[in-house]
Amino acid sequence: MATVLVIGASRGIGREFVRQCRAAGDRVIATARDAKGLEAIEALGAKALDVDVAQPASIGALASQLDGAKIDLALYVAGVYSTAGAQEAPSQDDFDRVMHTNVLGAMQAIPEVAPLVAAAHGRFVFITSEMGHIAGTGSSFGWLYRASKAALNMVVKAASHEYPQAIFLAISPGWVKTDMGGPGAPLTVERSVGDMRRAIAAARRADSGAFLDHNGRPFDGW
Ligand SMILES: NC(=O)c1ccc[n+]([C@@H]2O[C@H](COP(=O)([O-])OP(=O)(O)OC[C@H]3O[C@@H](n4cnc5c(N)ncnc54)[C@H](OP(=O)(O)O)[C@@H]3O)[C@@H](O)[C@H]2O)c1
Structure with a gap:
């Protein structure tokens, strides 16, 4: 049974x-930051941990809550959105909200969790976005969010060198019908996650640090 x-x-x-x-029969530990989220996790038969990734003290306590468990697959999914473009400078609050959640939280999770993933020769996967693909950028829409996901991609690539026993991946889910993606998105959440699970399972050690789409295809350039 995978953890x-x-x-x-x-x-x-x-x-x-x-x-x-x-x-699929896996043992699942999952995090949320309020009672409603923790209940949603427990309702699916998973162990729930209270973690706010934008609060350094909260994510800094993650390893102790995991109690040395070997982790076959860790997923950093938490993220927030911002749509403004380059006609408007982000406020300090918006910058901190997006960068703390999408980048700093991941950078704080890595030293906590990566040793447990490496011990299992497992996979550490970060949900990024096509909007962080520098070579494919066609507008300034969401420039703060774009910058956060491009930074996340760098974090994943850099960290992959520090933990060679683990496979690190940055994977874009596509445009997905969720609260963030909205009802007009073409992909259901079931389809996106099913595709990503197959792509993650197919990844090999030589792929560590890669930036992939939900079907496991690498993006051209960065
Ligand atoms: N949907 C898309 O089309 C799309 C496209 C590209 C990339 N993505 C990425 O996919 C990931 C998941 O997005 P989604 O579509 O599922 O969005 P969502 O429905 O808005 O869910 C966002 C999740 O992130 C959690 N989160 C936000 N801030 C957090 C914090 N400080 N601490 C802990 N958890 C926090 C939320 O928890 P709360 O319930 O507590 O707020 C929620 O579980 C994100 O990284 C997003 O950038 C999504």
Whole structure:
């Protein structure tokens, strides 16, 4: 039985990872930051941990809550969005909200969780976005969010060199019908997560640090 950790699982893509991994028979530990989110995780038969990734003290206590468990698959899913473009400078609050959640939280999770993933020769996967693909950028829409996901991709690539026994991946889920993606998105959350689970399972050691789409295809350039 594989042990899976999902960071940011109260709803959307994180919650669907919990559901599909539980259905596959995995032992799942998942995090949320309020009572409603923790209940949603427990309702799927997973162990729930209270973690706010934007609070350094909260994510800094993650390793002790995991109690040395070897982790076959860890997923950093927590993320927040921002749509403004380059006609408007982000406020300090918006910058901190997006960068703390999408980048700093991941950088704080890595030293906590990566040793447990490396011990299992497992996979540490970060949900990024096509909007962080520098070479494919066609507008300034969401420039703060774009910058956060491009930074996340760098974090994943850099960390892959520090933990060679683990496979690190940055994977874009596509445009998905969730609270963030909205009802007009073409992909259901079931389809996106199913595709990503197959792509993650197919990844090999030589792929560590890669930036992939939900079907496991690498993006051209960065
Ligand atoms: N949907 C898309 O089309 C799309 C496309 C590209 C990339 N993504 C990425 O996919 C990931 C999941 O997105 P989604 O579509 O599932 O979005 P969502 O439905 O808005 O869910 C966001 C998740 O992140 C959690 N989160 C936010 N801030 C957090 C914090 N400080 N601490 C802990 N958890 C926090 C939320 O928890 P709460 O319930 O507590 O807020 C929720 O579980 C994100 O990284 C997002 O950037 C999504």
